Amino acid sequence: MFLDTVLTRNPGLVDAAAALHRNGEIPPDTYVVDLDAVEANAALLAAEAERLGLSLWFVVKQVGRNPELIRAVARHIPRSAAIDPAEARTLHAAGAQPGNLGHLVQIPRRALPEMLAWRPETVTVFDLANARAVSEAARELGFVQDILIRLEGADGAVYPGQEGGVPLDRLDAFAKDAEALDGIRIAGVTAFPCVLCDPTTGMPAATPNFGLALEARELLEARGHHGLKLSAPSATSMASLPLLAELGATHGEPGHALTGTTPLHALDPGQPEKPAYVYVSEVAHTLDDGRPAIYGGGFYNRSHIRSALLPRTGVRLGVQTAPAENIDYYRLLDTPTRAADVRVGDTALLAFRTQIFVTRSTVAVVSGLASGSPRLNGLYDAHGRAL
Numbered sequence: 001m002f003l004d005t006v007l008t009r010n011p012g013l014v015d016a017a018a019a020l021h022r023n024g025e026i027p028p029d030t031y032v033v034d035l036d037a038v039e040a041n042a043a044l045l046a047a048e049a050e051r052l053g054l055s056l057w058f059v060v061k062q063v064g065r066n067p068e069l070i071r072a073v074a075r076h077i078p079r080s081a082a083i084d085p086a087e088a089r090t091l092h093a094a095g096a097q098p099g100n101l102g103h104l105v106q107i108p109r110r111a112l113p114e115m116l117a118w119r120p121e122t123v124t125v126f127d128l129a130n131a132r133a134v135s136e137a138a139r140e141l142g143f144v145q146d147i148l149i150r151l152e153g154a155d156g157a158v159y160p161g162q163e164g165g166v167p168l169d170r171l172d173a174f175a176k177d178a179e180a181l182d183g184i185r186i187a188g189v190t191a192f193p194c195v196l197c198d199p200t201t202g203m204p205a206a207t208p209n210f211g212l213a214l215e216a217r218e219l220l221e222a223r224g225h226h227g228l229k230l231s232a233p234s235a236t237s238m239a240s241l242p243l244l245a246e247l248g249a250t251h252g253e254p255g256h257a258l259t260g261t262t263p264l265h266a267l268d269p270g271q272p273e274k275p276a277y278v279y280v281s282e283v284a285h286t287l288d289d290g291r292p293a294i295y296g297g298g299f300y301n302r303s304h305i306r307s308a309l310l311p312r313t314g315v316r317l318g319v320q321t322a323p324a325e326n327i328d329y330y331r332l333l334d335t336p337t338r339a340a341d342v343r344v345g346d347t348a349l350l351a352f353r354t355q356i357f358v359t360r361s362t363v364a365v366v367s368g369l370a371s372g373s374p375r376l377n378g379l380y381d382a383h384g385r386a387l
Contacts, residue, residue: 001266001304002351003316006275009260010037014349016366016374017278018311021347025376028282029297030362031354033063033259035377036370037276039072041258044272046076048238049252052245057081057099057121057231059255060091063277064356064363065384068377070094073258079121081233081253085111087357090384092118100148100231103253104162104192106130112137116145122187122229124148126164128177135183146187148231149174151216153191154208162192168212171219179223188229188250189216195235195243202264204240206232206247214248237262238272261353266304275351279361281308281331283346290335292317294348296328298361303352308333310348315341319350356382 007014017032026032042058049056058077063069065087071094074080079099082088085108088101098120101107106126107115116123116137125131125147138145152158152165166174178186191209198205210232217228232249237257244252256262260273281294294308301324307316318334336342356363363384365377379387 001306001353002261002275003307003309003349005260005265005269006278006351007309008269010034010275010369012369012372012374013037013276013278013366014309014311016369017280017349018347019374020364020366020376021280021282026280026364026379027362028280028295029360030280030364031064031277031298031356032280032364032366033066033069034274034276034369035068035072035365035367037260037274038063038069038258039075041260041273041276042073042076044238045241045254045257048241052241054241054245054249055079055251056236057251057253058096058258059083059103059233059253061087061357062255062261062355063259064361064380064382065090066363066365066380067094067384068365070096070384077254081231085115086383088115094384097121100124100253102130103233107134109133109137113141116141119143120145122146122148124150124190126150127166128174131178131184132181135181137183139183144183144185147178147184148188148190148229149178149186149216151189151191151209151212154212157193157208159193165191168216168219171216172223175220175223186220186225186228188231189213189220190231190233193234194232194249195240197235197263199263202262202267204235204237204243204264206243210247210249235262237264239264256353263353277351279350279352279354281348281350283310283342283344283348284330285344286342287332290339291320292333292336292342293330294333296331298354298356298359299328299331300352300354300359303354305350305352308348308350310342310346312346313341317342358382362387
């Protein structure tokens with residue numbers, strides 16, 4: 001999906017990743033991430049958001065919750081959005097300020113005292129029971145916690161496994177009950193996803209969920225709540241920030257833009273954010289019909305993989321599809337024109353959309369590519385733990 005973009009915009013990353021594997025410094029099933037490119041992308045996003053009067057909370061699940069990358073991003077975007085409790089703890093340990101907790105996964109009530117003590121800017125709640133739990137925990141800690149109300153998404157505009165939120169026609173009743181809780185303050189609304197990239201053009205556009213969030217904010221303002229936040233996550237990038245500002249959002253939540261890997265980047269290599277990772281595998285064996293099999297472990301069902309580059313010979317081979325329900329022990333490539341072009345142990349480089357935190361991959365953080373002096377900073381697992 002992104003291989004052409006990476007080869008065009010960040011060829012040094014491709015060369016460094018191939019050399020690291022060839023020299024035995026990284027195993028197959030490794031994402032190699034360009035630390036300097038990630039930090040430069042964060043700086044771009046922060047400057048554009050400031051120009052437009054927007055605030056940002058950054059997301060790191062897609063890069064494996066990596067502490068080096070967290071610190072690099074936080075130098076420009078200090079506050080984060082944690083998509084679940086494990087991510088919240090990793091972000092906190094790495095020094096990022098908590099912007100929004102409970103973003104996609106509600107905070108378990110027994111974890112609330114620990115996480116509210118970090119004094120997050122906001123906590124997203126999906127229902128009244130979670131609002132009450134946050135209120136009780138905050139009251140025991142001696143302060144009032146700001147909350148964002150998650151709106152139930154529009155029909156057909158919610159990913160399976162991410163259901164939940166307050167229906168718009170129940171928001172008034174919800175707000176009345178929440179206003180009676182003395183440990184919380186309604187600070188705004190959110191929904192997910194609020195922006196998606198068009199599959200043909202790659203351009204970001206608002207989803208119906210964005211409209212629901214705008215209506216919800218108006219309803220809450222009519223109840224006397226002022227200065228409300230509206231976080232409009234998904235596909236936050238340099239291309240979508242003007243859209244967020246124009247439509248009235250206050251917050252964006254960049255994730256894939258930090259690595260230059262939104263769908264728009266696959267179609268338009270000229271986007272400002274620089275592609276910042278490649279996936280490294282290795283030819284494991286060859287089928288009797290000539291198709292090479294490369295090691296898996298890091299493939300993601302919505303990756304939109306197109307091809308793999310084998311640097312030893314410069315051959316590009318198509319990557320064959322595999323059923324989503326199968327474990328990705330291997331991934332098959334198309335049969336090469338010449339058998340000699342592929343041999344066991346060859347490096348294979350790919351670039352596709354990923355969510356590293358749901359893989360079993362290694363993450364290699366590299367720096368110094370822009371200066372021509374690449375350095376392997378360290379190896380981590382898919383959850384940011386040093387190996």
